[in-house]
Amino acid sequence: xxxxxxxxxxxxxxxxxxxxxxxxxxxxxxxxxxxxxxxxxxxxxxxxxxxxxxxxxxxxxxxxxxxxxxxxxxxxxxxxxxxxxxxxxxxxxxxxxxxxxxxxxxxxxxxxxxxxxxxxxxxxxxxxxxxxxxxxxxxxxxxxxxxxxxxxxxxxxxxxxxxxxxxxxxxxxxxxxxxxxxxxxxxxxxxxxxxxxxxxxxxxxxxxxxxxxxxxxxxxxxxxxxxxxxxxxxxxxxxxxxxxxxxxxxxxxxxxxxxxxxxxxxxxxxxxxxxxxxxxxxxxxxxxxxxxxxxxxxxxxxxxxxxxxxxxxxxxxxxxxxxxxxxxxxxxxxxxxxxxxxxxxxxxxxxxxxxxxxxxxxxxxxxxxxxxxxxxxxxxxxxxxxxxxxxxxxxxxxxxxxxxxxxxxxxxxxxxxxxxxxxxxxxxxxxxxxxxxxxxxxxxxxxxxxxxxxxxxxxxxxxxxxxxxxxxxxxxxxxxxxxxxxxxxxxxxxxxxxxxxxxxxxxxxxxxxxxxxxxxxxxxxxxxxxxxxxxxxxxxxxxxxxxxxxxxxxxxxxxxxxxxxxxxxxxxxxxxxxxx
RNA sequence: GCCCUUGUAGUUCAAUGGAUAGAACGAAGCUCUUCUAAGGCUUUGAUGUAGGUUCGAUUCCUACCAAGGGCACCA
Numbered sequence: 001x002x003x004x005x006x007x008x009x010x011x012x013x014x015x016x017x018x019x020x021x022x023x024x025x026x027x028x029x030x031x032x033x034x035x036x037x038x039x040x041x042x043x044x045x046x047x048x049x050x051x052x053x054x055x056x057x058x059x060x061x062x063x064x065x066x067x068x069x070x071x072x073x074x075x076x077x078x079x080x081x082x083x084x085x086x087x088x089x090x091x092x093x094x095x096x097x098x099x100x101x102x103x104x105x106x107x108x109x110x111x112x113x114x115x116x117x118x119x120x121x122x123x124x125x126x127x128x129x130x131x132x133x134x135x136x137x138x139x140x141x142x143x144x145x146x147x148x149x150x151x152x153x154x155x156x157x158x159x160x161x162x163x164x165x166x167x168x169x170x171x172x173x174x175x176x177x178x179x180x181x182x183x184x185x186x187x188x189x190x191x192x193x194x195x196x197x198x199x200x201x202x203x204x205x206x207x208x209x210x211x212x213x214x215x216x217x218x219x220x221x222x223x224x225x226x227x228x229x230x231x232x233x234x235x236x237x238x239x240x241x242x243x244x245x246x247x248x249x250x251x252x253x254x255x256x257x258x259x260x261x262x263x264x265x266x267x268x269x270x271x272x273x274x275x276x277x278x279x280x281x282x283x284x285x286x287x288x289x290x291x292x293x294x295x296x297x298x299x300x301x302x303x304x305x306x307x308x309x310x311x312x313x314x315x316x317x318x319x320x321x322x323x324x325x326x327x328x329x330x331x332x333x334x335x336x337x338x339x340x341x342x343x344x345x346x347x348x349x350x351x352x353x354x355x356x357x358x359x360x361x362x363x364x365x366x367x368x369x370x371x372x373x374x375x376x377x378x379x380x381x382x383x384x385x386x387x388x389x390x391x392x393x394x395x396x397x398x399x400x401x402x403x404x405x406x407x408x409x410x411x412x413x414x415x416x417x418x419x420x421x422x423x424x425x426x427x428x429x430x431x432x433x434x435x436x437x438x439x440x441x442x443x444x445x446x447x448x449x450x451x452x453x454x455x456x457x458x459x460x461x462x463x464x465x466x467x468x469x470x471x472x473x474x475x476x477x478x479x480x481x482x483x484x485x486x487x488x489x490x491x492x493x494x495x496x497x498x499x500x501x502x503x504x505x506x507x508x509x510x511x512x513x514x515x516x517x518x519x520x521x522x523x524x525x526x527x528x529x530x531x532x533x534x535x536x537x538x539x540x541x542x543x544x545x546x547x548x549x550x551x552x553x554x555x556x557x558x559x560x561x562x563x564x565x566x567x568x569x570x571x572x573x574x575x576x577x578x579x580x
Numbered sequence: 581g582c583c584c585u586u587g588u589a590g591u592u593c594a595a596u597g598g599a600u601a602g603a604a605c606g607a608a609g610c611u612c613u614u615c616u617a618a619g620g621c622u623u624u625g626a627u628g629u630a631g632g633u634u635c636g637a638u639u640c641c642u643a644c645c646a647a648g649g650g651c652a653c654c655a
Contacts, residue, residue, distance in 0.1 A: 079599045297653050316653040323655050354650045459618045462604040469618050480615045539620035
């Protein structure tokens with residue numbers, strides 16, 4: 001439709017002997033100003049030395065003369081010289097029909113057809129608690145994965161986990177000091193949360209207790225060397241249990257990973273890459289090494305290539321590879337695991353932005369073919385009123401605790417509905433996940449999120465449960481329509497156009513924008529707008545009504561709404577229960 | 581010091597260079613003998629400061645102020 005209007009304007013301008021290559025056609029914020037609008041008259045008024053309003057009048061006259069299609073009902077001039085297009089009643093009913101035909105496929109596009117994309121996200125570390133920061137990464141990553149799939153891409157979801165390192169030594173220290181936490185009784189979730197507690201204890205001791213620090217460093221060496229029978233045993237148990245507990249969470253959250261990369265397996269690959277590129281000439285314009293020795297360490301001086309980057313250590317003076325080296329190995333491994341990958345997306349917190357830029361620079365110097373196929377998306381932090389949350393400090397909210405608390409308060413709210421206990425549990429879990437995910441995805445991903453427990457369990461207004469509620473309500477209407485034997489008919493429209501219709505057909509545009517900017521919040525904001533319009537329609541109109549000849553149209557509209565809501569929620573990674 | 585983010589109602593967030601800057605929470609009132617009241621309908625309030633570019637700036641540029649993050653052997 002947008003192209004149709006653009007062409008119409010182009011033709012009109014051509015008849016007026018005006019050449020414009022860039023015509024902007026957009027949706028005005030207010031429906032009062034039409035369904036589409038253009039500012040061409042304002043934009044070109046100066047270059048053709050004419051009054052914008054007069055020019056607009058000429059263009060409109062030309063458009064009206066040219067418009068043979070019945071999709072546009074009215075063209076008007078408003079404000080300083082905007083040209084507003086009002087779509088016809090028929091256009092909206094046709095778009096309802098199209099949504100019914102395409103159903104769960106409505107909104108899909110081919111923008112990324114044939115592309116292979118890997119998305120790495122969540123990345124919790126074994127032996128450490130899964131906290132709400134991981135929930136954030138998971139919500140964003142899952143949504144972006146679904147968005148690119150919706151645009152036709154083939155995707156692999158990847159999880160990268162630190163199975164070696166000081167954090168594990170800290171956890172094992174905690175476990176050794178407190179044998180109760182080593183209990184193999186109970187579910188793996190319970191055992192995993194014990195290990196999380198042990199980690200917090202160990203991390204604290206490492207900071208404040210000199211003796212503990214020494215012990216932990218000692219344990220760390222033993223883990224690497226695999227020299228201590230007892231530690232190996234704890235390691236294997238702890239690794240298994242915490243990874244299993246993560247799987248349970250992924251299931252609840254609606255994520256299924258295709259690939260798991262472990263940090264320990266990247267070390268040698270990364271080290272080999274560094275050895276291969278130590279002192280290597282890289283093209284005539286630089287003629288310098290990529291990696292070089294400095295103070296006994298092996299570093300990459302990225303600032304030589306870009307003043308905004310900085311130097312980073314890849315191999316310490318002790319000969320140990322740093323995270324940077326492993327990231328190098330991981331990147332190569334990813335491209336090897338998923339041949340012909342077009343794009344490797346990594347999702348992490350903002351704090352890793354500058355560091356990742358350096359690593360990406362190194363990779364693009366060594367492998368120019370990979371450089372522009374990497375995309376680092378960073379998100380803000382979950383923040384408490386008191387300040388930064390860090391699993392090292394222990395002032396974190398565990399993902400599981402949050403999910404449970406939210407679910408409980410939903411169950412309380414559900415007592416007046418008649419559900420079997422199994423149904424009730426499933427719905428409460430889906431609604432809980434929705435409340436949390438929505439509160440993360442409703443805003444741009446770059447900014448921090450101020451975490452407010454009260455708000456995260458509120459289900460009113462601007463929330464995931466509000467969207468689900470609207471969907472469930474629409475389904476209830478449809479059920480009633482079925483009982484009364486009224487079939488949907490997109491042709492039996494009334495003269496009046498409802499606001500919700502003016503929003504539904506825009507879904508595809510929103511998906512495109514959301515995908516190209518990697519910003520799920522456009523979807524979230526759009527869904528709220530649509531839900532509000534539908535709820536308002538619901539409040540003002542009797543939809544299922546045998547006496548009303550347009551009832552079958554209103555039912556068709558309700559179907560269309562429910563498809564949009566379901567597809568939109570899917571893109572946010574949120575389930576759409578039929579009842580709640 | 582240098583680099584990167586971010587400054588919008590009391591609060592938490594929106595706004596592809598456009599029209600009267602949108603929601604939600606909070607507060608006040610109305611609304612279930614109609615399909616789910618987790619709903620609907622009213623009322624109330626904001627662009628950090630100073631310049632610049634533009635017909636037009638919350639958006640782009642510059643400076644300043646404020647918050648957060650990063651800047652060599654942690655991840």
